[in-house]
Amino acid sequence: MTHAFYVYSAYGFAAFVTIAVTLWIWADGRARQKELAALEASGIRRRSARKKDGE
Structure with a gap:
């Protein structure tokens, strides 16, 4: 196994994980x-x- 193979x-x-x-x-x-759209x-x-009671 070469150093380059390990690095690549x-x-x-x-990159794959990212x-x-x-x-x-x-x-x-x-x-x-x-899911949010279905709930709404x-x-x-x-x-x-929600609006506050005072508004």
Whole structure:
């Protein structure tokens, strides 16, 4: 095993993990947005969207 093989393998693995985590976060964000849209369509609202009694 050469030094170059080790270095390129390490960079390749790091790139793979970075891309995999990025795609996972992107897909999860889309799923949560769809879930939130379904909840809001059914009448469930966010607490932060509620108006205060005095307003």
